[in-house]
Amino acid sequence: MSKINPIHKKHSLVMAIACCLAAPLAQAGDFNFSGFLSVGGGMVDDENGPAYGGYDEEDFTVDNNLLGVQISSNVSDKVTATVQLTARSENDYEVDAEWAYLSWQATENSKIRAGRLRTPFYMYSDFLDVGYAYAWISPPQEVYYLPFNNVNGVDFYTANTLGIFDTTFQAYFGGFDDELDLNNDGFAEEAKTRNQMGVAGTLGKDWWTLRAAYHKADLWVDVTGVSLGANTIGDFAGILTSLGFGANANNLLVEEDSVTFAEVGLNIDTGRFVAAAEYVEFEADDALFSKNKRGYVMGGVRFGEWLVHLTASQSKDEASHPEAGIPVAPQTAPLIGALQAVAASQAIERDVITVGTRWDVTSGTALKFQIDDIDDENQGDQKVFSVALQTVF
Template sequence: MSSSALAQDQIEWSGFGSIAAGMTTGSDDQLFGYDNDLDFNPGSLFALQAKANLSDKLSVTTQIMSRGSEDFDLGVEWAYLQYQLTDSASINVGKLRLPFYMYSDYLDVGYSYHWLRTPQSVYRVPFDNYTGVSFQHNAFVGDFTFNTQVVAGNMQDDINVIGGETAEAELNNLIGFNTSAIYSNLTMRVAYYQTNDANISTDTLTTDINGQEVNIGDFLDSLTLAGLEGVANELDASEDKGTFAGVGVMYDNFDWFVGAEYTELELENSYVPKQRSAYLTAGKRFDSWALHATYGKTDDKVMSPERFTVPDPQLQAFVNQAANIVVTETAYTSIGVNFNIAPSAVLKFDVTHADDKLTDESDVLASAAVQFVF
């Protein structure tokens, strides 16, 4: 009993959450999981994190989370061991967050950034975590502080791909790095990751092609049976090389701030296009409240029809559409205001307009949230 009580005293508890509500302004509008009925689920979440020091250098951290978008089912987001090699270097092993973006480490902690939600123009890779190892190192060079992280591991999970449908995805031999340089109020960041074995199952994916509901897996099989195995392999996301690259910058002098990120995601030889994403954000703080605006854009590269040439004109039309089913070209504009209602809680309001350039449709979402840490 004494040992158990001592271990309990050594556990550091913390947590965060977001109670969010939103609705679109049009009867046919849908954006970020919301429609024209007031909904509290898509943006609400609660998380609890525990850290236990096993020795002066070794610790274990786990984080469980309940998301409204997943019916508040509990799931393990993080679970890893950390060994402190030196004062400036550490190594983590277990289930970790993939550090694609500037705010990846705080992706779910809405209290830590000025948006109500991170810009969906950029923060749209459909998976966040991986199982593996990461090495972190901090260094001071003149007036600069450098933080470098190197990761390696695998990812296997169900992801949202087309219209909310899920597919089994697997990334093997994932490696990469990110480096941040901090000088006074300026932060600059670069990141690059790659895998030589990326797989996305098409067995459960369906889409509308020329007015017909088509299963992507069955469609690829039909191409193979028709003697077009080469075209099927070009479209199939199986054992392909995937790369992610990103750059970001943020200037924040605690009075006003301006920042931007640009990313490119590519899964070679597949129906997934090169995804090009960017945003620009700026804001001003006033005592206990802040005002900010963000413009974001997705500009995916449309597949060239010549890449998938088939002899039958009708089949060619199907192939061309299948090659571009996940292409998006959308501009997002949002305006938000935040109010500090407690030392560790903030009330946020946001209005976002999305303009889909491919379908010539637009949606407007109004949302509010209380985001907090404890």
């Protein structure tokens, strides 16, 4: 596995796009500037319970802040350069590019984009950071849990009408290199995808939209350093290999493992009533990752400038079986038990009920309150109270 240097790549890409933007700007060309801001804070009910949604203190903290700016400029009649830079409090306001791409308007309804794009995993993926665009402070975490949201590559996007319906279709190809803190222990694991591709489509009319998406990729995550108490996954894999269970060692590690992600969703907005539902499944071959089965259902009502909403979310993961193939014998029982325990620790079973309000203070600014009631099968219960002020400009 070759060493990756995502920081370097990220910046060179941003620089390339920035140069494209700067050229027409220098000639006093026409460019669009827009931005969004979210200032959020919250607290948990019980410090001894599990952390959730980025909160683990009983004292109210305002540390869920995000600033984003987007600049786009026409390079030529049909070609646009766009860069969206975000700075988050959780990353010490380090500037990152969520989007940085060149877009070619191929036909009136279709465009081809190349660069860094947001992966269209979910219904709200495209504007995930723009809290003003939806009801919650952030979309339900049980479903919006994937730690990587971007892809470097190319995509094709088209919006059309089909009879009386509006349709969109998007297909992409690419990969990403990143460092992910998968088990939230403060240590980042190097990760990358190759041959990542996916399709996403929507069908809608007036007040409803149906969506479906499917993605696949070859995934590498360096989990060898992840601690299992006394030793690491890497040590454990070494022991398995030395005992002749190489295939089971491979089941623990995430090296060029084929992964798939599927989503279906429904969005409703009649003006008075809003509703949304999504269901996702993540599956990995020969890896420690569980089969993730997650979904949510949300309903809400608008009263003038107020929106009140209720969401039920659920995670019902199925643990993987890294022990498969080891002959059952008294000597192997501890090994099988240990493998099953590691696999079980990856499976989340959790129910979350979320109640929230959104108040549109003025056009462009919303104030949101939210309570999450978490019931985790393994980690216990928790309540999170959070508030956010979100704007677009």
